[in-house]
Amino acid sequence: EVSTEDPETAFFTLAKREDLNPEEGSIHHCLYQFTRNEKLTETNKLLCDVCTQRHYGPKKNIKSEKKYVYTNAKKQMLISLAPPILTLHLKRFQQAGFNLRKVNRHIKFPEVIDLAPFCTVKCKNVAEGNTKVLYSLYGVVEHSGTMRSGHYTAYAKMRSMNNCLSDLVLRGQSPQALETEPVKGQWFHISDTHVQAVSASKVLSSQAYLLFYERLL
Secondary structure: OOOOOOOOOOOOEOOOHHHOOOOOOEHHHHHHHHOOOEEEOHHHOEEOHHHHHHHHOOHHHOOOHHHOOEEOEEEOOOEEEOOOEEEEEOOOEEEEOOEEEEOOOOOEOOOEEEOHHHEEEEEEOOOOOOOOOEEEEEEEEEEEEOOOOEEEEEEEEEEOOOHHHHHHHHHOOOOOOOOOOOOOEEEEEEEOOEEEEEOHHHHHOOOEEEEEEEEOO
């Protein structure tokens, strides 16, 4: 969704990004970099219809593309609607010459993550006055091997039903209760037909490829 709101509030978020100070090599740092403010200048200037009409008159009078006015601008990718289920897909490859190389670096991720610093100030599905948008981890997909071959395994959390999540999905009601702790349950590691109970610390030390979170608040 492209937002063309009031420039004074267009880049405002639910929580101050300045207070985040994300640790490098963490999922917070990845989100911070992905949603950072970008300047569009030189060859990346934005075609401005308002500037063009102000300079040349109504758009119907413009016959040559050279008459369009391009201007410096700012761009920022922010979340405009907080989803019931949050899926984060980590880029686990990089270009190395003509080849792709897998990135095996460990990315830290929490059991509870707050998306507020990455949401627009008018984010939908967030109760008025809330400055937190919390999610609890319930699944992780991990890949072992190389770009040519490997094996996928998963971690899944067996837990009780999240009634707030059901209300959000079925009735569109934003969570009101102040739930800040991870949903209680038991983690399991799944590899083909082999299933084994594991600790939360084992899950958090995995080389995540996909992360699955469910809405708390």
